[in-house]
Amino acid sequence: xxxxxxxxxxxxxxxxxxxxxxxxxxxxxxxxxxxxxxxxxxxxxxxxxxxxxxxxxxxxxxxxxxxxxxxxxxxxxxxxxxxxxxxxxxxxxxxxxxxxxxxxxxxxxxxxxxxxxxxxxxxxxxxxxxxxxxxxxxxxxxxxxxxxxxxxxxxxxxxxxxxxxxxxxxxxxxxxxxxxxxxxxxxxxxxxxxxxxxxxxxxxxxxxxxxxxxxxxxxxxxxxxxxxxxxxxxxxxxxxxxxxxxxxxxxxxxxxxxxxxxxxxxxxxxxxxxxxxxxxxxxxxxxxxxxxxxxxxxxxxxxxxxxxxxxxxxxxxxxxxxxxxxxxxxxxxxxxxxxxxxxxxxxxxxxxxxxxxxxxxxxxxxxxxxxxxxxxxxxxxxxxxxxxxxxxxxxxxxxxxxxxxxxxxxxxxxxxxxxxxxxxxxxxxxxxxxxxxxxxxxxxxxxxxxxxxxxxxxxxxxxxxxxxxxxxxxxxxxxxxxxxxxxxxxxxxxxxxxxxxxxxxxxxxxxxxxxxxxxxxxxxxxxxxxxxxxxxxxxxxxxxxxxxxxxxxxxxxxxxxxxxxxxxxxxxxxxxxxxxxxxxxxxxxxxxxxxxxxxxxxxxxxxxxxxxxxxxxxxxxxxxxxxxxxxxxxxxxxxxxxxxxxxxxxxxxxxxxx
Amino acid sequence: xxxxxxxxxxxxxxxxxxxxxxxxxxxxxxxxxxxxxxxxxxxxxxxxxxxxxxxxxxxxxxxxxxxxxxxxxxxxxxxxxxxxxxxxxxxxxxxxxxxxxxxxxxxxxxxxxxxxxxxxxxxxxxxxxxxxxxxxxxxxxxxxxxxxxx
Numbered sequence: 007x008x009x010x011x012x013x014x015x016x017x018x019x020x021x022x023x024x025x026x027x028x029x030x031x032x033x034x035x036x037x038x039x040x041x042x043x044x045x046x047x048x049x050x051x052x053x054x055x056x057x058x059x060x061x062x063x064x065x066x067x068x069x070x071x072x073x074x075x076x077x078x079x080x081x082x083x084x085x086x087x088x089x090x091x092x093x094x095x096x097x098x099x100x101x102x103x104x105x106x107x108x109x110x111x112x113x114x115x116x117x118x119x120x121x122x123x124x125x126x127x128x129x130x131x132x133x134x135x136x137x138x139x140x141x142x143x144x145x146x147x148x149x150x151x152x153x154x155x156x157x158x159x160x161x162x163x164x165x166x167x168x169x170x171x172x173x174x175x176x177x178x179x180x181x182x183x184x185x186x187x188x189x190x191x192x193x194x195x196x197x198x199x200x201x202x203x204x205x206x207x208x209x210x211x212x213x214x215x216x217x218x219x220x221x222x223x224x225x226x227x228x229x230x231x232x233x234x235x236x237x238x239x240x241x242x243x244x245x246x247x248x249x250x251x252x253x254x255x256x257x258x259x260x261x262x263x264x265x266x267x268x269x270x271x272x273x274x275x276x277x278x279x280x281x282x283x284x285x286x287x288x289x290x291x292x293x294x295x296x297x298x299x300x301x302x303x304x305x306x307x308x309x310x311x312x313x314x315x316x317x318x319x320x321x322x323x324x325x326x327x328x329x330x331x332x333x334x335x336x337x338x339x340x341x342x343x344x345x346x347x348x349x350x351x352x353x354x355x356x357x358x359x360x361x362x363x364x365x366x367x368x369x370x371x372x373x374x375x376x377x378x379x380x381x382x383x384x385x386x387x388x389x390x391x392x393x394x395x396x397x398x399x400x401x402x403x404x405x406x407x408x409x410x411x412x413x414x415x416x417x418x419x420x421x422x423x424x425x426x427x428x429x430x431x432x433x434x435x436x437x438x439x440x441x442x443x444x445x446x447x448x449x450x451x452x453x454x455x456x457x458x459x460x461x462x463x464x465x466x467x468x469x470x471x472x473x474x475x476x477x478x479x480x481x482x483x484x485x486x487x488x489x490x491x492x493x494x495x496x497x498x499x500x501x502x503x504x505x506x507x508x509x510x511x512x513x514x515x516x517x518x519x520x521x522x523x524x525x526x527x528x529x530x531x532x533x534x535x536x537x538x539x540x541x542x543x544x545x546x547x548x549x550x551x552x553x554x555x556x557x558x559x560x561x562x563x564x565x566x567x568x569x570x571x572x573x574x575x576x577x578x579x580x581x582x583x584x585x586x587x588x589x590x591x592x593x594x595x596x597x598x599x600x601x602x603x604x605x606x607x608x609x610x611x612x613x614x615x616x617x618x619x620x621x622x623x624x625x626x627x628x629x630x631x632x633x634x635x636x637x638x639x640x641x642x643x644x645x646x647x648x649x650x651x652x653x654x655x656x657x658x659x660x661x662x663x664x
Numbered sequence: 665x666x667x668x669x670x671x672x673x674x675x676x677x678x679x680x681x682x683x684x685x686x687x688x689x690x691x692x693x694x695x696x697x698x699x700x701x702x703x704x705x706x707x708x709x710x711x712x713x714x715x716x717x718x719x720x721x722x723x724x725x726x727x728x729x730x731x732x733x734x735x736x737x738x739x740x741x742x743x744x745x746x747x748x749x750x751x752x753x754x755x756x757x758x759x760x761x762x763x764x765x766x767x768x769x770x771x772x773x774x775x776x777x778x779x780x781x782x783x784x785x786x787x788x789x790x791x792x793x794x795x796x797x798x799x800x801x802x803x804x805x806x807x808x809x810x811x812x813x814x
Contacts, residue, residue: 241717248712348790355787362779370772377768386764390706392714392757399772522699604719613719 009074009153012062016153019055019110020143022048026136030129034202042129049117049132052139053110060107063152064094072163075156076100082165082581084552092176093166098300098316099152101179105296106142108180108187109135116191116216123212130198131191138190141323149316165552165581174234182227182254186292188220189261193289196282197331200338205282210272213285215640217268221261222636228254229629240587240602242522242617244625247396249304252375253295256368260288263364270354273419277348277358279339284361286331291368293324303379352422356414363407370399408463408510411503412470430477434469441465449620450519460514467507471500498639505632512624521618524604528611536618538599539563540572545612553577553586558612560601562592569599574614576603598622694734701730701743704757714757 026048033041063076067090072078080096095104113135120128146152169175195213199205231251236244245251264284271281298304301317349355374391381389416430442462447453475492482488525533532541543559555577562570570592577586589602597620604613690698699716705726707718715723715730726747733743747755759765 239717240719241713243717246712348787350784350787358783358787359780362776362783366772366776366779369775373768373771377765381764388752388754389759389765390754390757391759391768392704392706392712394704394758395768398758399769403772403776 008062008065008069009071009155012059012066013151013153015055015059015062016143016147019052019059019106020140020147022052022055023136023139023143026052027133027140030133034126034129039125042125045129045132045136046117046120048136049110049113052136053114056103056107056110060094060103063100063103064091066153067091067093070163072161073155073157073159074152075154076152078156078160078163080166081163082552083162084580085163085166085171086551088173088176089166089171093170095179096166096170099146099150101183102142102146102150102300103152104180105183105187106139106146108183109139109142109190112188112191113139116194127195127198127202127204127212130201131194134194134197135190138194138327141327145316145319145323149319163581165579168553168577168579168582168584168586169238171552171579171586172234172238174230174237178227178230178234181223181230185220185222185224185227185261186254186257186295188216188223189257189285189289189292191216191220192264192285193331196285197334200282200334203338203341205278205342207272207275210268210278210281214265214268214272215645217261217264217285217288218636218640221258221265222633222640224254224258224261225629225633225636228258229626229633232629233626236622237589237591238587240589240604240615242520242589242600242602242615242619244516244622247371247374247393249375250299252371253298256371256375257288257291257295259364259368259371260284260291263361263368264288266357266360266364270357274348274354276354279335279342280361282339283335284365286328286335287365290324290328290331291372293320293327297321297324298375347420349421351417351424353414353417353419356410356417359410360407360414363403363410367400367403367407370403371396374399405459405463408467408506411506412466415470415499415503416473430473431470434466434473437469438462438466446515446519449515452519454518457514457518460510460518464507464509464511464514467510468504469507471503471507475500493642493644495639495642495644498635498637498642500635501638502632502635505628505635508624508631509628512621512628515621516619516625519620523616525614525616526607526611527614528609533614533616535616537564538569538618540599540601540614540616542612542614545610550577552581553579555588556603556606558601558603558614560590562599572599572601574601574603576606593623595623595627596621690731690734697740698731698734701734701740702727705730705747706755706757708751708755 026045029041029048030043030045033039033044063074066074066077067081068087070077070081070083070090076097076099080093080100081090085093093100095101113132116135117128117132123131192213195209195216199209228251231254232244235246236242264281267277267281267284270277297317297320301320303317348358374396378389378391381387412431412434413427417427439462442458442460442465443453445461446457450457475496478492478496479485479488482491521536523533523535527533527542529542529544532539534540539562541561541563543561545556545558548555548557555575557573557575560572560574561568562572572590572592574590575588577588578584579586587602587604589600591601592599597618600615600617600619602615604615606612702716703714705715707713707715707720707723707726709720709722710718713723715726729747730743733746738746744756748760753760759768761769
């Protein structure tokens with residue numbers, strides 16, 4: 007009964023979504039405010055209905071209802087409760103349901119925090135979001151019904167993919183989807199602005215906090231995914247340029263570009279049509295990412311061709327959404343008023359180049375990800391495009407950008423004087439140069455050119471990020487007062503740019519100075535790596551809730567002093583018989599020591615992988631701080647102040663009415 | 665012929681030692697080459713993993729082959745040719761530059777060139793137009809943001 011309620015709720019949500027598109031648009035066209043207002047209640051109703059469907063599916067998982075095919079394929083009676091709840095998004099059907107749930111959540115947020123929006127813009131924005139929702143609801147109902155029953159009912163489930171049975175994976179997909187789907191709001195705002203022809207600085211201000219929020223979730227999601235891969239895949243890597251990773255990285259790059267161009271549009275009223283294009287592109291890439299991951303096309307073009315229903319549906323949906331958006335863009339964008347002066351020697355001038363680099367970087371990732379598919383589809387052979395390619399292409403596209411960040415943040419708007427900027431940058435430049443030349447040698451007694459360049463860029467980005475707030479503080483007589491006078495938007499920006507530097511630092515050291523060894527070890531034997539001794543004490547067998555495991559005990563010591571005890575595991579999950587690696591890591595901010603069991607050899611020996619990875623933590627710390635920067639920026643007074651005045655106005659209006 | 669014998673001998677030796685000790689008997693520069701090579705070759709039976717990262721038997725076998733070739737004194741280019749001849753371009757994570765892949769290698773940089781030139785041209789045009797243009801009207805912005813009933 008419960009699954010049927012869920013299915014029915016989805017059908018009802020589809021009906022509501024249809025109303026949410028049709029009535030408000032008609033209302034705008036015919037000038038009927040009451041019809042426009044339907045958008046708000048429809049969005050909220052839709053959210054409740056999809057939430058009901060989602061909870062029904064969750065209940066089927068908790069209740070272990072094996073008659074539901076999706077539940078039986080992705081759960082098991084021995085699966086712990088936490089994973090039974092997260093298994094809802096463990097495979098295709100459920101993750102699509104999560105997708106629409108989050109979309110409805112964003113929609114509802116727009117309908118609640120809408121106070122500064124003109125009524126028609128709000129109506130059109132919600133209508134566009136409703137249209138996207140229709141597409142995904144149809145997709146679920148027609149091709150990927152998570153509530154479908156099966157008979158005969160199996161005695162037990164086939165278990166959740168063991169790779170996904172990890173706390174990191176419990177929150178990784180929701181965070182990532184929050185980001186992906188969040189760009190739909192910027193898209194809908196852009197679409198509505200194009201429809202109404204009112205694309206101005208106010209539009210940019212409405213869009214900014216939404217875009218930054220989506221971006222910060224995506225940042226967190228990607229960071230968490232990288233951390234998860236590091237712990238769970240057992241080869242010490244944290245980014246592989248896998249198509250699935252690229253699918254999330256492309257919208258991130260374009261989303262970052264969008265955040266920066268929105269700043270130009272809001273502050274100076276410039277680059278309007280470009281900003282709109284980026285808003286469309288960011289969401290397009292989110293949809294493309296969904297298509298790539300969900301269609302099976304990544305595994306093989308032929309797999310896609312043999313079971314095309316889902317893939318073709320998303321492809322058609324993609325074509326409709328993008329086709330409509332770009333046609334509207336081509337029709338309206340040329341009519342946008344071009345105004346204002348744009349100089350190279352100004353913040354907006356440099357932000358233009360920031361956009362060039364970010365968008366080209368995203369395009370490079372796109373080319374590298376899709377190229378093997380095209381080569382295969384046109385029968386030109388089978389090729390692989392992997393880390394060597396991406397690292398080689400990406401580095402020259404991103405290094406200049408990091409350098410540019412430093413100059414851009416000290417440059418004023420409109421027309422900056424180069425002399426002023428250079429004077430502010432003198433100290434950071436010299437310090438970055440000195441640290442860059444010395445740090446690699448100080449830490450590792452080995453100066454590599456790449457490490458010096460990386461350290462220079464990192465320190466450069468970190469120091470220049472502090473210049474702007476520092477000068478604002480120094481301008482005030484009372485420093486403490488000055489500190490509190492710096493707007494949060496500035497703090498957020500500084501923190502995000504500082505984190506970029508931190509990230510470059512971690513990236514440089516971990517990729518250039520990591521040491522790894524594959525060794526054969528038995529109990530009582532040890533291996534030395536970068537001055538650390540990894541001694542294998544023994545291996546024990548134990549039974550987990552739904553797996554059996556071998557757990558090794560390693561003692562890590564340096565100069566005879568014990569630093570840590572590490573317990574890497576090799577697990578065999580009973581239901582599917584699949585083997586999983588649980589790496590064990592001891593970490594400080596300066597280094598990770600990583601042990602993973604590769605495979606058992608004869609006589610109780612194991613093939614073991616040990617890694618020394620300097621500054622590994624900085625990579626993820628930077629990701630989290632960057633997202634925090636975004637959060638601080640959207641808490642800026644500017645956004646809250648306006649909504650407070652609006653609330654006061656609403657209250658006043660209510661009194662007047664009463 | 666001599667080279668081939670050495671390869672076979674090295675392989676036999678390896679079969680005895682097992683892969684785990686594989687890299688220890690190499691001199692440091694060779695070890696570095698070994699590490700770079702195995703990180704650029706794809707494990708053919710895995711889902712997107714290098715042979716360095718994979719625990720699959722086929723990956724271990726390919727690692728041993730690379731190791732044996734290095735011991736036999738082959739250059740990196742010769743080893744790449746050897747594995748490509750056996751497994752095709754698919755095994756290389758760094759695709760070769762040829763007729764079907766030139767766009768892959770040139771594309772991103774061509775786009776960058778187009779982007780930079782385009783941005784410069786845009787700035788130029790803007791400077792010319794700047795004389796008559798005006799920036800955003802702050803009055804109008806406030807009006808829109810505070811417009812209560814629009």
